[in-house]
Amino acid sequence: MKNRHLASLVMPVTLSVLAVLLTLIRPSARAQGQAQSQAKPASRGEIVASVNNDVITLVEYQKAEDQLRAEVTRDCQGCPPEKIDAQFKEQQRDLLRGLIDQVLMVQRAKDMGISVESDLNKRLDEVRQQNGLATLEDLQKGVEASGLAWEDYKATLRKSLLQKEVVRREVGSHLEVSSDEVKQYYETHTQEFALPERVALSEISLSTDGKSPEEFATVRSKVEALRAGILNGDDFQQVATRYSQGSTAKDGGDLGTFKKGELPPQIEAIVFQMSKGQITDVIQTRSGFEFLKVEDHLQAGVQPMDKVEDGIRNTLYAQKVQPRIRVYLAELREQSYVIVKPGYTDSALLTGASVASPDKNSHPI
Numbered sequence: 001m002k003n004r005h006l007a008s009l010v011m012p013v014t015l016s017v018l019a020v021l022l023t024l025i026r027p028s029a030r031a032q033g034q035a036q037s038q039a040k041p042a043s044r045g046e047i048v049a050s051v052n053n054d055v056i057t058l059v060e061y062q063k064a065e066d067q068l069r070a071e072v073t074r075d076c077q078g079c080p081p082e083k084i085d086a087q088f089k090e091q092q093r094d095l096l097r098g099l100i101d102q103v104l105m106v107q108r109a110k111d112m113g114i115s116v117e118s119d120l121n122k123r124l125d126e127v128r129q130q131n132g133l134a135t136l137e138d139l140q141k142g143v144e145a146s147g148l149a150w151e152d153y154k155a156t157l158r159k160s161l162l163q164k165e166v167v168r169r170e171v172g173s174h175l176e177v178s179s180d181e182v183k184q185y186y187e188t189h190t191q192e193f194a195l196p197e198r199v200a201l202s203e204i205s206l207s208t209d210g211k212s213p214e215e216f217a218t219v220r221s222k223v224e225a226l227r228a229g230i231l232n233g234d235d236f237q238q239v240a241t242r243y244s245q246g247s248t249a250k251d252g253g254d255l256g257t258f259k260k261g262e263l264p265p266q267i268e269a270i271v272f273q274m275s276k277g278q279i280t281d282v283i284q285t286r287s288g289f290e291f292l293k294v295e296d297h298l299q300a301g302v303q304p305m306d307k308v309e310d311g312i313r314n315t316l317y318a319q320k321v322q323p324r325i326r327v328y329l330a331e332l333r334e335q336s337y338v339i340v341k342p343g344y345t346d347s348a349l350l351t352g353a354s355v356a357s358p359d360k361n362s363h364p365i
Contacts, residue, residue, distance in 0.1 A: 049096060049346070050339040051103040056096070064099055068092065096340065097347045102159060104332045109162035112169070116161040123157060171324050177316045185312050186305045193308050197260060197300040199271050202253035204230075204239060205246040205290030216289075223282050223289040230279065236293050246290070253293070267292070 046058040072088045079087075109116075128139045143153045186193070204226055206219050226243055230236050240253030248254055260268060270280055271294055280292045305312075333348065340346045 048341050048344055049100055050337070051100055052107060052336050052338075054103050054107065056099050056103065061096070061099065064095055065092075068095060093345070094347045096344055100333075100338060100346060100348070101329050102163065104329060104336060105163040105166050106159050107336075108170070108332060109166050112166070114162060114165050114169075116158060116165060119161050119165075120154065120158050123161065124154070167321065167325060167328075171328050172317070172321055175317060175320050175324070177313045177320070181316055182309055182312045183305070185316060186308070190302055193303045195298070195300065195303060197272070198257050198296075198298045199274075200257045200295040200298070201255040201271060202236060202240065202293045202295055203246060203248055203255050203290050204236070204244045204253055205285070205288050206243075207245045207288040209287055220282060220284075220289045223291065227279065227282060227291050230293075236279075245288070254295075255292075257296075257298075272297075 047055045048058055048061045049056040068091060069088055072091065073084055076084050076087060124136060124139065128134075128136055131139070131142070133139050133142065140150045143150055204223070206223050208216055208219050211219060226239055230239060237252030240249055243249075244253055246253070258268075260272065262268075263271070267283065270283075271292060274280070274294045274297065276294055276297050278294050280294075282289050282291050330348070338346070
C-alpha cells in the first residue's frame with residue numbers, strides 16, 4: 001500500500017546501490033560486436049585506447065560492457081532475450097566513445113583544479129539515507145554484496161561529480177532559460193501538468209499476526225484508544241512514530257499520495273469522500289487494525305505555473321545543454337591526442353570528431 005520507491009542515487013541520473021552508472025555523459029555502448037570481443041581474450045594490461053597520458057584498458061572496457069548489459073537487462077525486465085540483445089547492441093556502439101568522453105572530462109576537471117571530495121561524501125550519505133541504511137558501512141556492504149568493489153563504486157561517483165561540475169562551469173554557465181521560454185513551454189504543454197484527484201494519507205496500525213481470535217479485541221481496543229487520543233489533540237505523527245507497528249512508523253505514518261485505482265477498493269471508497277485533516281474509523285485489515293488520516297485531498301486539475309516552473313526550467317536546460325555537451329567534447333578532442341586500437345570503433349569519429357596524431361608523450365597502442 002505504501003506508495004514509495006528507492007530514491008535516485010546519483011544526480012542528475014539514477015544509480016542503484018547494486019549497480020553503478022555514470023551521470024551526464026554515460027558510456028552506453030561498446031565498439032565491436034560481443035562475439036569479436038569474446039573471440040579475442042587479452043591480458044589485463046592490454047590498452048584499448050589512449051587519451052593524452054591516460055589509457056583505457058581492456059579490463060575497464062569489459063567492465064563497462066558488463067555494466068551496460070546489466071543496465072539494459074534491468075531496464076527491460078520481463079523482455080524476451082532477443083529484445084534485450086537488440087537494445088544492448090544498439091547502445092553498444094557508443095561504449096568506447098563514452099569512455100573516452102569520460103576520461104577527457106576528468107582530465108579537464110583536473111586541469112581546472114576541481115575537487116569534489118566534499119560533494120562525494122555528501123552524496124554517499126544521501127545514498128545511505130535514501131536507501132534506509134544506518135551507516136556508510138552498511139552501504140559499503142550492500143555495494144560489495146552486489147559484486148562491486150567499494151573503491152570502484154566511489155571512483156565512479158567521483159568521476160560523475162567531476163563531469164557534472166565541468167559541464168556546469170564550461171557549458172551550463174553560458175546557457176539561460178528565460179521566463180518567456182518557461183511560459184511558452186507551460187502554455188504549449190498544458191496537459192503535462194494535469195493531475196488526477198489524489199489523497200495524501202498517513203496511517204497508524206497494530207498487528208494481529210500470531211494473535212489468537214480472542215486477542216483481536218484487545219488489539220482493536222488499543223487502536224481505538226490511540227484514535228481517541230488523536231481526536232482529543234494528540235499529535236498524529238508522534239503517536240505513529242511511538243506506537244504504530246507498520247513499516248511507516250519511522251516516517252510518522254506517512255503512506256504517500258494516491259490516485260484512484262491505487263488503493264484497496266474499500267479504503268478508496270472511504271478516503272476519497274473525506275476532507276483534509278479527517279480521520280477514518282478503525283479498519284480491520286489482513287494483518288491487523290488501522291486508521292488513516294487524510295493529510296491532503298487534492299482535486300484534479302492543471303497545476304499552476306509557479307508550482308512547475310522549476311521543473312520546466314530543468315527540462316529546457318537539459319534540452320539546451322545536451323547538444324552543447326557534444327560540441328564541447330568535440331572541442332576537447334581537438335585539443336587532445338586520442339588513439340584507438342585497430343579493431344575497436346570510436347563512434348565519435350563517425351559524426352565528424354577528429355583525432356590528433358600521437359606525440360612522444362602518448363601511450364603506444
